[in-house]
Amino acid sequence: MSVSVKRSLAAAAVFLLAGSAALAEEGKIFGLGTVATPEQIAAWDIDIRPDGQGLPNGGGSAEAGEEIYEFQCAFCHGDFGEGIGRYPVLMGGFDSLTAERPEKTVGSYWPYASTVWDYIYRAMPFGNAQSLSVDETYAVTAYVLYLNDIVEYDQVVDQSNLADIEMPNAGGFFVMEGTEFEPYEPCMSNCRETVEILGKARVLDVTPDDGGQAPIE
Amino acid sequence: MTDKTKRGQLSAQTRTIAAQTSASGSRPPSPDRRRFLTGTAAAGAAGLLGSGGALAGNPDNLPPNVPDWSRYLGVGVDANPYGMPVEFESHVVRRNVEWLTATTESSVNFTPIHEMDGFVTPNGLCFERHHGGMAVIAPEDYRLMINGLVDRPLIFTYQDLLRFPPESRFHFLECAANSGMEWRGAQLNGVQYTHGMIHCVYYTGVPLKTLLNEAGIKTSGKWILAEGADSSGMSRSIPLEKALDDCLVAYSQNGERLRAEQGYPVRLVVPGWEGNMWVKWLRRIEVGDKAWYHREETSKYTDLLPDGTARKFTWAMDAKSVITSPSPEKPVLGEGPQVIKGLAWSGHGKIKRVDVSTDGGINWQTAKLHAPVLSKSLTYFTLPWSWNGEEVLLQSRAIDETGYVQPEMAALQEARGVNSIYHNNSVQTWLVNANGAVDNVRLG
The missing domain is CATH 3.90.420.10 (Oxidoreductase, molybdopterin-binding domain)
Incomplete structure (x- = not known):
């Protein structure tokens, strides 16, 4: 009898040990990695938020940005932000968001000026990213906003006022509440009376012809 | 020509030469087979139907003959330290659409x-x-x-x-x-x-x-x-x-x-x-x-x-499925038994069921889900089917463990119009033509 009690106590102890090990695993600190220095963080932490968090000291106007834009940006985006070939259009498209073919540009679609600054600083010019100085980035940002009639030509955009710039489509975005389609039990037989073919991709003929799809004739 | 049905007639010397040739990998693939496998010969899908989808191979390699690979040594180990697919599968590659991007x-x-x-x-x-x-x-x-x-x-x-x-x-x-x-x-x-x-x-x-x-x-x-x-x-x-x-x-x-x-x-x-x-x-x-x-x-x-x-913030990928064969790249090669194959997935969990229609959504059958069916993973489905040689409209419809049913394009368009670009998880329709070729079509 005492043996069985001992056994069950031992079993309970093992169970408790296993339990505490599992608890310790959750939230365990491994002590791996090294502390990032302020210099390291400052160099890599380049992100900007709509409220201006992250914006470095500096500033520039469209007037200062025009020449930089022509040299660094116009080759792809065009002299007036009209876009060359399939490169993004930066300018115009106002009131087009409800049109048959919307033109989503910085002016017509982007909700925050901070996004323009952030993207130019981190990823532009295409193929030579992170090459613009802080002041150049303010200036090019100001120029792109100027192309969209959002700032004046000589208006200095800087750390103190960029977050206050109101973009035309700032109120255009929302988070969908709930689900788009509720669950239901789908029909399995005689679900529709007729079937009509409205269009065929083959007729459009925009598919690359090395794709292995079989010709019809 | 050597009668390959007779065994043991090559001299030892001939065998060695044959083995060396084989080891150097110089034997070219059968052009006919290559052409078919790369899909260009699928142009002859209609012509293939008469022969029940049988492929014309090199008669020397077909019964009652004994092919070379059954007689001579193959390539040794380490010929390819990092193995690649066999040459006959060289058509299985990623492809792009040039006009899409700058x-x-x-x-x-x-x-x-x-x-x-x-x-x-x-x-x-x-x-x-x-x-x-x-x-x-x-x-x-x-x-x-x-x-x-x-x-x-x-x-x-x-x-x-x-x-x-x-x-x-x-x-x-x-x-x-x-x-x-x-x-x-x-x-x-x-x-x-x-x-x-x-x-x-x-x-x-x-x-x-x-x-x-x-x-x-x-x-x-x-x-x-x-x-x-x-x-x-x-x-x-x-x-x-x-x-x-x-x-x-x-x-x-x-x-x-x-x-x-x-x-x-x-x-x-x-x-x-x-x-x-x-x-x-x-x-x-x-x-x-x-x-x-x-x-x-x-x-x-x-x-x-x-x-x-x-x-904004429409992060999750809703339930979706597509039939991958038959498809424009995978024509139907003959009347009779086929397998409809496809993939289904949901960003909300596991796939619960996939239904397949062969008449453009009038009637549906439930496909087999192949194990393992995992959360937020692709799920492979198949449905045995017999083709009678007539035009057929193939569709698949996924249902995930939340009960969400993959929508038809009409429902998606009603909710979102046609300019939202992202998150098109609508039911796809393939038209199987009478000659076996398959088209991407939109139904009304």
Whole structure:
């Protein structure tokens, strides 16, 4: 009898040990990695938020940005932000968001000026990213906003006022509440009376012809 | 010509020469077979029907003859230290659509999902989507920084990451723009192009939660920013709840280290959510109290509606399926028994059921789901079928474990119009023509 009690106590102890090990695993600190220095963080932490968090000291106007834009940006985006070939259009498209073919540009679609600054600083010019100085980035940002009639030509955009710039489509975005389609039990037989073919991709003929799809004739 | 049905008639010398020739790999493949396998001979789909789909091979290799490979030694080990698919499968490659994008550095190609038997994508076939070209980073030059609202901002080396307890899971990655060219009508005549911005591999990595815990999240932390080291500096805001739930900082896919084009040495895995968030060449995680609203979560990856407003933060990929064979690339080669094959997936969990219609949605049958059926993973389905040689309209419809039913395009258009680009998970229709060729069609 005492043996069985001992056994069950031992079993309970093992169970408790296993339990505490599992608890310790959750939230365990491994002590791996090294502390990032302020210099390291400052160099890599380049992100900007709509409220201006992250914006470095500096500033520039469209007037200062025009020449930089022509040299660094116009080759792809065009002299007036009209876009060359399939490169993004930066300018115009106002009131087009409800049109048959919307033109989503910085002016017509982007909700925050901070996004323009952030993207130019981190990823532009295409193929030579992170090459613009802080002041150049303010200036090019100001120029792109100027192309969209959002700032004046000589208006200095800087750390103190960029977050206050109101973009035309700032109120255009929302988070969908709930689900788009509720669950239901789908029909399995005689679900529709007729079937009509409205269009065929083959007729459009925009598919690359090395794709292995079989010709019809 | 040698009568190959007679055994043991070659001299030892002839055998040696034959073996050497074979070992040097100089024997050319059968041109007929190659032509058929690369698909160009599928032009003769109609002609093949008469012969019941039988392929014309080299008669020397067919019964009653004994082919060379049954007589002479094959190539030895180590001929290919890293094995590649056999030459007859060289048509199984990623492909792109040149007119879609301005440059190949900011572009996409497509997984040949019509060639996938099962739910796992081979590493070399996983579609590529770069925004600033493919970065190539030596592991010793790799660093991951965690900063922001944390107690201890940290930098991890690649070796540091390998020392944390790993986790392994299958997950699909689907680009939010998969099927994005099909909103207004049937546009691209190939399932590789209509549905190929998806892959599914077995990831191994460190739970993001483990790394965030290592840095210590301050109570004010509500979001993370994931940022890539490539020249696009890809950056996405992710709610902390998701980061702590099931995200992985992955270094391995399908049992080997990540491919460069998939973010070597380290990428973020965000199960069930749009592929753009799975930041490749992951260099930094910042914890913050608000979203960052960067380019890829404002200008892109938002869903424009007919009234001019746009949905933001539509991260999850809703349930979707597609028949991969028959498909434009996989014509029906003869009347009689066939297997309808396809893939289904949901960003909300497991696939519960897939229904298949052969009459454009009038009647449906439930397909077989092949094990394993995993959460936020591709699921392979098949349905045996017999073709009578008449025109047929094939569709598949996925239902996930939440009860969500894959919608038809009409329902999607009613909810979102035709300009939202992203998150087209509608039912796809293939028309099987009387000659066996298959077309991407839009039904009314």
